[in-house]
Amino acid sequence: MTLEKTCLLAPYCSKAGEARFCNALCFPHTRLHGENGDGGLIAVANIPTKYRTSTIENLPFEKENPKAYAIIQKYGRTVVEKVDSGIGLYLFGVPSEENPKGCGNGKTTAATAIIIEYLRQRTMLEAKKQRSIDETPAFFMKMAKFQNVFNSQFRGSKDTTESNADKYQALKRKMMKCDLLVLDDIGLRGTTESLQNEIYEIIDERDTNEKATIFTSNVPLDHISEILTEQIASRIEGMTHAIPFIGRDNRKKSL
Numbered sequence: 744m745t746l747e748k749t750c751l752l753a754p755y756c757s758k759a760g761e762a763r764f765c766n767a768l769c770f771p772h773t774r775l776h777g778e779n780g781d782g783g784l785i786a787v788a789n790i791p792t793k794y795r796t797s798t799i800e801n802l803p804f805e806k807e808n809p810k811a812y813a814i815i816q817k818y819g820r821t822v823v824e825k826v827d828s829g830i831g832l833y834l835f836g837v838p839s840e841e842n843p844k845g846c847g848n849g850k851t852t853a854a855t856a857i858i859i860e861y862l863r864q865r866t867m868l869e870a871k872k873q874r875s876i877d878e879t880p881a882f883f884m885k886m887a888k889f890q891n892v893f894n895s896q897f898r899g900s901k902d903t904t905e906s907n908a909d910k911y912q913a914l915k916r917k918m919m920k921c922d923l924l925v926l927d928d929i930g931l932r933g934t935t936e937s938l939q940n941e942i943y944e945i946i947d948e949r950d951t952n953e954k955a956t957i958f959t960s961n962v963p964l965d966h967i968s969e970i971l972t973e974q975i976a977s978r979i980e981g982m983t984h985a986i987p988f989i990g991r992d993n994r995k996k997s998l
Contacts, residue, residue: 746772749780751798751859755867771870775862784862784876789883794855802856804849807990814986815853819860823868826861826923829953831983836961839989847992850959854925857957858883861923881923886931889914893938915941919948923955929979930962930970939972946978956982963987 747759750772758764767778777783785795799819805812811834818825818832834850842848858881868874892914895907918924934942949956960967964985968976 775866788881797852797856799856811986822861823864826955831956833983833985834959837987837989842992848988848990854957879921882921883925885927886929925957927959929958930960943975950978950982
């Protein structure tokens with residue numbers, strides 16, 4: 744059984760569909776997807792299951808957001824160069840009468856498609872022995888989850904809080920060091936001063952080292968300082984290009 748229908752590398756692979764090569768023994772496939780198809784770099788990147796088939800070829804918002812679509816396509820085609828140059832994006836929803844919160848219009852889909860495209864291109868470069876993958880190249884973090892992990896350090900028994908503190912520090916290091924980071928739904932919740940300091944440290948470290956970060960938010964960039972600090976907002980503005988998303992909330996099911 745060949746793997747071209749499920750392998751994200753198929754569009755790049757001249758051997759896709761050939762039984763001798765396109766099988767479970769294919770190293771690039773295993774590198775990206777894992778031995779059983781649910782691991783590899785995709786899983787290490789923490790991409791939610793719902794978005795693991797998002798690619799720049801199948802983005803669903805071209806009609807409603809043609810400008811955003813074109814920018815994501817352009818960024819994706821040269822994503823390794825963009826990431827190496829530290830060029831980030833701020834994908835934000837524009838509120839409207841039909842979608843007052845500006846949510847569900849493709850921002851997270853776009854961000855995960857970029858991560859997947861980056862992992863595809865890095866995997867192919869490694870397969871060609873042009874560039875190795877030594878650490879986690881890309882990582883997806885939903886900000887609500889990050890806040891929960893941060894808060895877990897201060898709840899429960901001493902052993903529990905110490906264990907959770909270690910987990911948090913490991914997560915924080917990964918977020919600071921990976922080549923491409925997606926911070927999903929930034930500005931969704933109110934934050935304490937201590938958490939804002941942590942967010943600032945991560946973003947400032949990435950900005951200082953010119954590491955690419957993609958943010959998604961329902962808050963326009965010129966209003967993010969009303970929820971986070973001016974220092975955080977300034978860093979985000981300096982390290983990203985803002986891209987608006989309009990249209991209906993596609994997460995709502997039709998009756």
